[in-house]
Amino acid sequence: MLWYKGWLETRSRFLTCLIVLTAFCGVFVHYAQGFVRPEWSRDFYRLLSIAQEYVVIIWIMSVVLLGMGGLVREMATGTSSLTLSLPVSRAHLLSVRVAVGVLEAITLGVVPWATIFLVSSAGGMPVQFQQVGFYVLLLVGGGLVYFAMAVLVSSLVEGEYTAPAVAFGLVFLAAILFDVWLRSFNLWRLVTGDFYIDRNTYLLPRHFPWKGTAASLVVAASMLIASIRILKEREF
Amino acid sequence: MTNTPVILTRDLTKSYASLKAVQGLNLSVEPNCITAFLGQNGAGKSTTIKMLLGMIRPSSGDGTVLGKRITDAGENREMRRKVAYVAENKPLYGYMSVEQTVRFASSFYPDWRTDVANRLLSQYKLPHRRKVKSLSKGMRTKLALLLAFARRPDLLILDEPSEGLDPVGIEHLLQTLVAQSAEGVSIFFSSHQIAEVERIADHVCILDNGRLLVNASLDRLRQSYRRIDLVFPFPPPEREFRIVGVEKIRINGNEMSVFASMNSEAVVERARNLKVVSVEVAPVGLRDIFLETVKEN
Numbered sequence A: 001m002l003w004y005k006g007w008l009e010t011r012s013r014f015l016t017c018l019i020v021l022t023a024f025c026g027v028f029v030h031y032a033q034g035f036v037r038p039e040w041s042r043d044f045y046r047l048l049s050i051a052q053e054y055v056v057i058i059w060i061m062s063v064v065l066l067g068m069g070g071l072v073r074e075m076a077t078g079t080s081s082l083t084l085s086l087p088v089s090r091a092h093l094l095s096v097r098v099a100v101g102v103l104e105a106i107t108l109g110v111v112p113w114a115t116i117f118l119v120s121s122a123g124g125m126p127v128q129f130q131q132v133g134f135y136v137l138l139l140v141g142g143g144l145v146y147f148a149m150a151v152l153v154s155s156l157v158e159g160e161y162t163a164p165a166v167a168f169g170l171v172f173l174a175a176i177l178f179d180v181w182l183r184s185f186n187l188w189r190l191v192t193g194d195f196y197i198d199r200n201t202y203l204l205p206r207h208f209p210w211k212g213t214a215a216s217l218v219v220a221a222s223m224l225i226a227s228i229r230i231l232k233e234r235e236f
Numbered sequence B: 001m002t003n004t005p006v007i008l009t010r011d012l013t014k015s016y017a018s019l020k021a022v023q024g025l026n027l028s029v030e031p032n033c034i035t036a037f038l039g040q041n042g043a044g045k046s047t048t049i050k051m052l053l054g055m056i057r058p059s060s061g062d063g064t065v066l067g068k069r070i071t072d073a074g075e076n077r078e079m080r081r082k083v084a085y086v087a088e089n090k091p092l093y094g095y096m097s098v099e100q101t102v103r104f105a106s107s108f109y110p111d112w113r114t115d116v117a118n119r120l121l122s123q124y125k126l127p128h129r130r131k132v133k134s135l136s137k138g139m140r141t142k143l144a145l146l147l148a149f150a151r152r153p154d155l156l157i158l159d160e161p162s163e164g165l166d167p168v169g170i171e172h173l174l175q176t177l178v179a180q181s182a183e184g185v186s187i188f189f190s191s192h193q194i195a196e197v198e199r200i201a202d203h204v205c206i207l208d209n210g211r212l213l214v215n216a217s218l219d220r221l222r223q224s225y226r227r228i229d230l231v232f233p234f235p236p237p238e239r240e241f242r243i244v245g246v247e248k249i250r251i252n253g254n255e256m257s258v259f260a261s262m263n264s265e266a267v268v269e270r271a272r273n274l275k276v277v278s279v280e281v282a283p284v285g286l287r288d289i290f291l292e293t294v295k296e297n
Helices: A002-035 A041-067 A071-077 A080-084 A090-122 A129-156 A162-181 A187-192 A210-233 B045-052 B073-080 B098-106 B114-123 B137-149 B167-182 B194-200 B218-224 B264-273 B286-296
Strands: B007-016 B019-025 B034-039 B060-065 B083-086 B155-159 B186-191 B203-208 B211-217 B226-231 B246-252 B255-260 B278-283
Touching: A002 A041, A002 A090, A002 B098, A041 A090, A041 A129, A041 A162, A041 A187, A071 A080, A071 A090, A071 A129, A090 A129, A090 A210, A129 A162, A129 A187, A129 A210, A162 A187, A187 A210, B007 B045, B019 B045, B019 B211, B034 B045, B034 B167, B034 B194, B045 B060, B045 B155, B045 B186, B073 B083, B083 B137, B098 B114, B098 B137, B114 B137, B137 B155, B137 B167, B167 B186, B167 B194, B186 B194, B194 B286, B203 B218, B203 B286, B211 B218, B211 B286, B218 B286, B226 B264, B246 B286, B255 B264, B264 B278
Parallel strands: B034 B186, B034 B203, B083 B155, B155 B186
Antiparallel strands: B007 B019, B007 B060, B203 B211, B226 B255, B226 B278, B246 B255
């Protein structure tokens, strides 16, 4: 039932984000098809790469919001004593919350791109399925760091508005700092596909960048482990 | 039936910087009893309960609840299977309905008593579909108590359980606590309502400034505490009465009032030796015991 609790806590945020993302993708592709003719597939894929940039922005905002909450927030609202009196470890509580959040984050990556695939197919300009899969894997595999960072922040900061403000601040700061000094490690460019896209065809390559994605997942896992340790030590 | 204390602490201490919230607490709560935990606001009652449930770590000392060490996360988790806790603010998830809350709580306890939950749901007139956030304070308190009673716990820990309840609700709560105790559930509850404590408690612990001042059965307190009013033909010498058990002496002219936790016979004997004019020995209620003990501290 902790899954159910996690779902109830996040469902309004999740559904709102899903509707916004899906509507954006559907409308974007529909209008993109109006701008280009079928034979101009290069331009269409260029538009799709631009779509991915917008999807990434909305997706990151969504997963940061989904990462908010948890025991520290419950402490501020007064419900942590109910949760902590359950015969469940703090690590288990966080793990279930993270699992629910990851499933929602994956859904937020898959459904918008599935929408793009379906709308473009219905309009007679189908996107290659492999391209859709590539974008989704980049988004979810690379982008889960943002979710993990949000979980870490929510384990440290309890304010309803302070925690998301800090998390969003870190997202922007990281994007700027990495682009200036550590461009090859810039997560933003990994997730949007900017590192890998062919500038002539605007198609992503056949081989998926597993190393970069795996490194990103390792960082995400480290942040989640740190969150568990912080929660274990924290007093409520 | 074992006589091992359900709660046992040894030198349990919790400090926040220079503030000592709980100081060297040696608490022993007997099984199958209703034990009241009394203290002023900020006396350290909630801090103690939170330490027992593993929500905060003691600065020093240790303890067991149902034989499980409170400082061991694994043992504490095991212990929480058999302990029902209702916190002071009766926390519940506002986004769940009453029905969802009951279903959620029942999933954690294999011994969940659906019959008890259903009976209390109708008795408390709790609306199944309504969201918890839209319930009144009294309704939330009733729901929190329902979750605790339906779990078939070995130990019930209640922090100010009657707060927010109307007189009918309080009466029902007290009767339910007595019934639970009769079924073998040990009950440990904090309260400011001394009349309630006097009605149902077997044992009383009084905490003040983080220190345990009294830990005795209510019967023993009633038998041993006395207020002795004395009238002398002259101003009485206070130090003659400074003996073991005398907690407080008040002198007003030729009159003297002695508050004693024991040895009231010895006080009367000394008064008689001093040619006392009038002696009146009266039993003391828990309210006076509490107020005098806390004032003295």
